[in-house]
Amino acid sequence: MKSPFRPDEVPDASLLDDHRSLIRSLERRGLIRGGLSLGALVMLTGCDVKRPESVESALLAISRLNDSVQALLFDPNKLAPTYPASMILRPPKFNAYYDVMDVKPVNGATWRLGLSGLVADKRPWTLQDLQALPQISIVIKHICVEGWSYIGGWTGTPLRTFLERVGADLRAKYVAFKTADDYPSSIDMASALHPQTLLATKYGGETLADPFGYPVRLRMATKLGYKNPKWITAIEVTNSYPGGYWESRGFPWFAGI
């Protein structure tokens, strides 16, 4: 029997086909995918499902909403779990958007860390300058969006210490990173100031090896692996949304754990 609530004019089901790749990305989220229908999208967003671009923008709007919910839930003082040094995986797991054979090592002697944006002192930093700052070590889990994880031991300067030292505006919204492997990234200021967010220069007590981001990489316990850029060459403090490599390809920006 036809439902009394069925609209007279039903949207064309091929609209879902146009977004097959988006829907496939939800394959491990059977629950959500099961509930994803044209009707649900319309209810959520009021968008016009006859225009494919409006479906994509609706999905992105949901992702941005999720980012802001995560930012609200983030507790700047709550620490992620830590582990004994005996559990450190040596060597750590390599990952990038390319294979290891395409890694381009960075020369630590000529490397400089550039600064821009809402920062009082924009003088570039050398590796020696950075290593002269207070250092801490943490043993934390690296959790990748792909589903794997490992426990790693990282040493470096808390990003908070560095931002305070260069006179960054700590009320700004974003801290953005540029890297030698063209992997731009950015995080929210609250996460940048978290005590488990490091500019890491060592792994397992040894100088960071080339494939893992020598001389300096970001390592934070409160976000997924892809929010940890390696081979950092510049830091910007800004109020304009900087995006990032995977974020511009649809990954969530906040990516909290």
Place this chain on the structure above:
Amino acid sequence: MVRRNMSGVRSMRMRSICGALVIVASAAHAQSTTPGGMPPPPGMSLAESAAMRFPQPVRVGDLPGRDVLRPVESQDVLGHVRQLVRDSKGQIMVVIDFGGFFGFGSRPIAVPVDAMVLVGQDMEVVAFTPEQLRRFPTFSPSGTTPIADDAIIKVGLAKPSH
């Protein structure tokens, strides 16, 4: 440099990120845009190709028991590391309990360490296909010397294959 996804459509695998609703747009590629664990280029020796994979120090005693995977998206488990030995020529070999089913029916084979890579907690055989490995002779310890657990050797890396 243009990097192409060699494996065609590769679904993006999003794991749960907090409880809030996450919907991800644009899903043509996963974390990977080039595959990891590629075989050595034609004509290149195992040692030369291993040297291109940024060999990293690893404690020999940390390797036994690790899964040995096939470097494809399905990451089939080919076997498990049993021990490391030097063969009569001094070459480091990884003895793998190869094949079998739930621990039964496997047999040991010795694969040059330069034919393998470390992928996090696992290892992969990148220089030989499963078909080639099936034709490897069953490992015999005679003429080989075990390598001490505390020895440090260098093994190349690869990015995950999924």
